[in-house]
Amino acid sequence: MLKILGKPSSINVRKVLWTCAELDLPYTLEAWGTGALSLQSPQFLAINPNGLVPVIDDDGFVVWESNSICRYLANQYGDGVLLPRSARERSLVERWMDWQATELNNAWRYAFMALVRHSPQHQDGTLIAGSVSSWNGAMTLLEQQLAATGAFVCGAQLTLADIVIGLSVNRWKATPLAHAALPAVEQYFARLSTRAGFLEHGNNGMA
Numbered sequence: 664m665l666k667i668l669g670k671p672s673s674i675n676v677r678k679v680l681w682t683c684a685e686l687d688l689p690y691t692l693e694a695w696g697t698g699a700l701s702l703q704s705p706q707f708l709a710i711n712p713n714g715l716v717p718v719i720d721d722d723g724f725v726v727w728e729s730n731s732i733c734r735y736l737a738n739q740y741g742d743g744v745l746l747p748r749s750a751r752e753r754s755l756v757e758r759w760m761d762w763q764a765t766e767l768n769n770a771w772r773y774a775f776m777a778l779v780r781h782s783p784q785h786q787d788g789t790l791i792a793g794s795v796s797s798w799n800g801a802m803t804l805l806e807q808q809l810a811a812t813g814a815f816v817c818g819a820q821l822t823l824a825d826i827v828i829g830l831s832v833n834r835w836k837a838t839p840l841a842h843a844a845l846p847a848v849e850q851y852f853a854r855l856s857t858r859a860g861f862l863e864h865g866n867n868g869m870a
């Protein structure tokens with residue numbers, strides 16, 4: 664059986680849990696990370712030298728990096744909807760996954776650490792304002808894409824791009840900041856909230 668290492672409160676672990684829900688895939692979850700089993704233990708570092716969750720162990724095959732895990736699961740167990748089989752269609756999904764992991768993640772990190780985690784190391788007002796502005800800017804770019812598709816990030820079907828970006832939209836909405844007015848993003852959030860996997864692992868009260 665598939666084993667997932669991580670906590671259901673971690674945003675990157677939640678990507679994997681939601682992917683399993685969409686694929687109707689059974690799994691066991693082992694609690695690793697802050698407040699649970701140590702990510703710095705030799706046992707954990709032997710399977711992920713980065714000391715980060717999520718990690719999966721699929722009958723002895725280990726994968727780390729959340730977006731790579733989602734790709735692996737969709738490739739191994741999916742029917743080509745979450746991650747299309749054709750190279751061109753797949754690249755349209757993967758570019759948004761890469762955008763989430765690079766442009767979008769870098770935009771929100773400082774503001775989230777300041778405004779939600781209340782980290783003493785993230786209290787520089789100028790940097791907070793810059794991060795909020797970049798985060799709203801990334802969401803505005805997403806707004807344009809969603810207004811064009813009228814449904815999900817890559818079109819009429821939910822794909823892995825929605826799983827990784829939907830969780831970031833949930834985080835944006837749950838963070839106390841001056842949100843840009845983005846109607847297509849709001850409609851998208853409501854559309855995602857009709858799915859059991861998103862209600863359980865995304866829009867569940869946690870940022």
Ligand SMILES: N[C@@H](CCC(=O)N[C@@H](CS)C(=O)NCC(=O)O)C(=O)O
Nearest residue numbers: 673674675696697715716717728729
């Ligand atoms: N690029 C990695 C980032 C993983 C990451 O930052 N994981 C966080 C949880 S969301 C973590 O392991 N934090 C340490 C901890 O929870 O103790 C991925 O996408 O998998």
